[in-house]
Amino acid sequence: MSKFLVLRYDNCGMNTRFSVRKPATLLSAMTLLVGLLMTIAIAWAIRNQPSTADLLIAIIAILFTITLIFFDPTLAFLVWLFFIPFAHFFHFDLHMPAGIPDLSYTRMIGSFLAVYLFAQITLGKRKFLTLTFFDLTIPLFVIPLLWSAFRGYYGWLWGVQTVFDSFLMPLLVYFIARQLILRPADFRALAKTLIAITAIIAVAGIVEQTTGFAPFRASTTSVIYSGNLRKVGSFLGNPAYVGLALAVVIPLAIMLIIEKQKLWDKLKYVAALLVLAGGIVATFNRSSLAGGAIGPLVFSLLNRRLLKIVLPVMLIVGLLVGLGWGMLQETSVAGRLSSESPIDYRLKALEYGLQIHETSPYIGVGWAWFGRLAAEKGFRDNGVNVLPSTHDSYLNFLVSGGYLLLGGYLIMAVGLAFTLAIIGWSRRKSRRFFPLFIQAAWASYFAYFIPIAAFDNTFSIYANIIFFAIMGGAISATLGGGSFTDGFPQPLKTGEL
Numbered sequence: 001m002s003k004f005l006v007l008r009y010d011n012c013g014m015n016t017r018f019s020v021r022k023p024a025t026l027l028s029a030m031t032l033l034v035g036l037l038m039t040i041a042i043a044w045a046i047r048n049q050p051s052t053a054d055l056l057i058a059i060i061a062i063l064f065t066i067t068l069i070f071f072d073p074t075l076a077f078l079v080w081l082f083f084i085p086f087a088h089f090f091h092f093d094l095h096m097p098a099g100i101p102d103l104s105y106t107r108m109i110g111s112f113l114a115v116y117l118f119a120q121i122t123l124g125k126r127k128f129l130t131l132t133f134f135d136l137t138i139p140l141f142v143i144p145l146l147w148s149a150f151r152g153y154y155g156w157l158w159g160v161q162t163v164f165d166s167f168l169m170p171l172l173v174y175f176i177a178r179q180l181i182l183r184p185a186d187f188r189a190l191a192k193t194l195i196a197i198t199a200i201i202a203v204a205g206i207v208e209q210t211t212g213f214a215p216f217r218a219s220t221t222s223v224i225y226s227g228n229l230r231k232v233g234s235f236l237g238n239p240a241y242v243g244l245a246l247a248v249v250i251p252l253a254i255m256l257i258i259e260k261q262k263l264w265d266k267l268k269y270v271a272a273l274l275v276l277a278g279g280i281v282a283t284f285n286r287s288s289l290a291g292g293a294i295g296p297l298v299f300s301l302l303n304r305r306l307l308k309i310v311l312p313v314m315l316i317v318g319l320l321v322g323l324g325w326g327m328l329q330e331t332s333v334a335g336r337l338s339s340e341s342p343i344d345y346r347l348k349a350l351e352y353g354l355q356i357h358e359t360s361p362y363i364g365v366g367w368a369w370f371g372r373l374a375a376e377k378g379f380r381d382n383g384v385n386v387l388p389s390t391h392d393s394y395l396n397f398l399v400s401g402g403y404l405l406l407g408g409y410l411i412m413a414v415g416l417a418f419t420l421a422i423i424g425w426s427r428r429k430s431r432r433f434f435p436l437f438i439q440a441a442w443a444s445y446f447a448y449f450i451p452i453a454a455f456d457n458t459f460s461i462y463a464n465i466i467f468f469a470i471m472g473g474a475i476s477a478t479l480g481g482g483s484f485t486d487g488f489p490q491p492l493k494t495g496e497l
Contacts, residue, residue, distance in 0.1 A: 053091075054091040054095075055094070057090065057091045057092065058091055058092055058093055058094045058105070059094070061083075061087075061090070061092040061105060062092070062094070062103075062105060062108050062109065065079060065080055065083075065105075065109050066108075066109065066112055069109075069112065069113055069116055070116075073113065073116065073117070073180055074180045074181070074186060074189075076109075076113065077113060077176055077177075077180050078189060078190065078193045080105075080109045080110070080113070081190075081193055081194065081197070081465070081466065081469060082193055082196065082197045083105070084105070084106050084462055084465065085197060085200075085201060085216075085235040085236065085462055086216075086235075087104065087105035087106060088218060089215075089216055089218075092104075092105035093105055094108070101157070101161050104165075106165070106169065106461075106465075107164070107165065107169065110169050110172055110173060110176070111169075111172070113176055114172045114175060114176055117175070117176060117179045117180075121179075126179065129178055129179065129476065129479075132415075132419040132423075132475060133415045133418045133419045133422065134412070134415040134416040134418070134419040134471075134475075136415065137408075137411050137412045137414075137415030137416075138171060138412060138415075140407075140408040140411050140412060141167075141405070141408035141409050141411070141412040142167075142168065142171070142408075143408070144363070144364075144401045144402075144404040144405040144408050145163050145167060145168075145401060145405060145408070146160065146163065147363065147401065147404075148163075148363075148364055148366055148367045148400045148401035148405055149162065149163040149367045151365075151366030151367065151369075152366055152367035152368055152369075153366065153367065153368040153369045153371075153372060154368065159366075159367045159368070162367065162368070162458065163367065163458075165461055166457070166458045166459070166461055166464060167458075167464065169461070169464075169465065170461075170464040170465045170467070170468040171468060173465050173468050173469050173472070174468035174469070174471055174472040175472065176469075176472070177190070177468070177469045177470075177471075177472025177473040177476065178472040178473075178475065178476045179476075181472065181473035181476050181477050182476050182477065182480065183477060183480070184437070184477050186473070186477060187437055187473045187474060187477035188256065188259075190469065190470070190473045191252035191253075191255065191256060191440075192256070194249045194252060194466055194469070194470070195249060195252055195253055195256070195269070195272050195276075198245055198246050198249045198276060198279075198466075199272050199275045199276060199279075200235075201234060201235045201236065201242060201245060201246065201279065202246055202275050202276050202278060202279025202280075202282075203275060203279070204216050204234035204235060205232045205234050205242055205279045205282045205283060206275075206278050206279055206282045207234075208230060208232050208233075208234050208282070209229075209230050209232055209282040209283075209284075210282075212230060214233070214234050216234050216235050217233045217234055218233055218234070218235055218236060218237040225284065225336050229284055229336055232282055232283050232284075235462075236460070236462055236463070237459070238455075238459065238460075239283035239284065239285035239288060240283070240285050240287050240288060240451070240454070240455040240460065241455075241459060241460040241462070241463055242279065242283055242285075242288070243279075243280050243283045243285050243287065243288020243289070243291060243292065243451070244287070244288065244291060244447075244448065244451055244452070244457075244460050244463040245460070245462055245463040245466060246276045246279050246280050246288070246292065247280060247288060247291030247292045247294075247295055247447040247448070247451065248291070248295070248444040248447050248448050248463060248466060248467045248470060249276060249444075249466065249470075250273065250276050250277070250292060250295045250296060250443075250447070251295045251296070251298075251299050251439075251440040251441075251443035251444050251447065252440055252444075252470065253269050253272050253273040253276060254273065254295075254296060254299055254306070254440070254443070255436055255437070255439070255440040256269045257269045257270055257273065258303075258306070258436065259436070276292075277292060280292040284336050284337065286337065286342075286454070287451040287452075287453075287454035287455060288451065290450060290451055290454075291447040291448070291450065291451040292447070293314065294443075294446050294447050294450055294451075295443040295444060295446065295447035296310050296314075296443065297310065297314070298442055298443045298445075298446045298447075299439055299440065299442070299443035302434055302439040302442060302443075303436075303439055342391075345391065346391050346392060346454070348379060349374070349379070349388065349389070349390050349391055349392065349395065350392065350395060352374040352377055352379045352388075353370060353374070353390055353392075353395045353398065353399050355377065356369075356370060356373050356374065356377075356399050357398050357399050357402070360402055361402050361403060362402045362403050362404060363401065363402045363404055364398070364399060364400045364401035364402035364404075364405055365399060365400065366400060367400045367401075368400070369399070369400065370388070370389070370390050370396065370399045370400070371388050371389060374388050375388060389456055390456055391454065391455050391456060392453055392454065392455070392456065393452040393453065393455070393456055393457040393458070394406060394409075394410075394452075394453055396456050396458065397409050413449055416445065416471060417445065419475065420434075420438055420441055420442055420445065420471075420474075420475070423438060423475060423478055423479060424438035424439075424442075424478075427478065435478055437474045437477055437478045438474060438478055440470075440474060441470060441471060441474035441475070444467060444470050444471070445471070448463075448467045
């Protein structure tokens with residue numbers, strides 16, 4: 001807000017600028033002093049009271065982001081999205097006593113930002129955007145989801161907390177993005193933020209795979225697939241979750257490559273794209289590899305000029321893999337990528353899941369009951385004393401909430417696709433199927449909904465969040481922050497294809 005005030009006063013003359021400069025200097029000095037005092041306090045606490053230091057860091061991080069919301073909610077939104085993966089490692093979460101849900105950085109800031117925007121809408125300070133078809137389908141998923149959560153395996157409080165983090169928070173992020181990402185410039189800022197953080201995650205994954213060095217590893221599961229092939233868990237805890245987050249962001253890197261006019265700018269995002277692709281390869285996870293390939297392929301089908309680049313690249317990569325497969329046969333890589341045991345497991349999980357589903361076909365057995373009920377029926381994961389998982393998001397919805405929950409989720413996914421199609425088709429231009437932002441959104445759409453059939457997206461929280469941020473941002477930026485009947489914003493001057 002202060003930036004716009006300065007710009008406004010600059011047009012008024014020299015005296016007005018001078019009157020603003022003195023308070024601004026005083027504010028900067030006070031901020032510097034407060035920052036210095038807080039740094040000293042945290043340094044003392046880290047040395048003498050580590051638990052107090054963690055509490056101070058969490059409070060400062062949360063209060064800083066909340067304060068930023070009042071000055072610039074869009075910037076606060078982007079800062080929050082960037083720091084979510086770091087929150088656990090930087091001690092941004094407030095841990096509460098047993099029986100009380102933790103006040104995590106993700107929950108606190110996301111919830112506060114949503115409430116802040118709702119309050120502005122209620123007070124008439126912000127426009128409530130016209131509902132899309134997707135918006136209308138959300139209750140069809142949320143209502144049976146909450147009903148399933150109230151019957152959760154570990155109790156209603158745990159169930160509600162789990163589905164809030166995994167699904168309701170991402171939907172709140174969609175709402176936040178719809179309200180804040182209103183212009184093409186906003187969507188580009190969102191894209192750059194997500195590319196930056198996922199590139200960091202990708203680099204961490206590559207380093208973990210190649211050296212074993214993993215200071216940001218968030219998983220307590222095994223660190224080795226087989227041989228010298230590591231199970232990457234940097235930041236997000238599982239190769240599938242890492243791969244999904246990278247896969248849904250790859251289309252944004254392609255979008256910025258297309259938009260940029262200068263060669264140097266294009267090369268920067270080409271480098272980012274290669275890093276993201278390298279991070280996906282480093283997971284050696286088949287659902288991740290599928291998502292990483294599906295996004296660019298869908299994008300290229302919607303953009304004929306891009307198809308001339310993507311298709312030959314994919315053919316060359318496929319040819320190289322085929323020619324080199326013989327040399328890979330004796331390595332851990334070939335063993336991992338051709339392993340049949342994960343497929344056998346999922347088929348067995350499907351068999352037991354359908355049996356459990358038959359006991360309560362319409363409303364399901366309750367959230368997270370699959371593991372216990374499947375184990376009672378004799379389903380064990382290679383005899384390991386761990387409750388089995390569905391390893392299939394759609395099967396999890398079917399078992400946990402029956403036809404109502406799975407049907408609601410599929411209707412919501414179709415509603416999102418229909419929204420993208422309507423917005424894109426009504427704003428298509430000559431020789432172009434959809435506007436560029438909608439092309440990128442379609443690519444992310446398929447890069448998300450196809451891979452989650454191979455694992456449970458309950459645990460891919462960050463990937464869920466950034467996916468719905470992309471969807472909300474692409475929709476509002478294309479609509480210009482308005483309704484279906486509003487005119488499309490002025491054509492971009494950046495050579496949009």
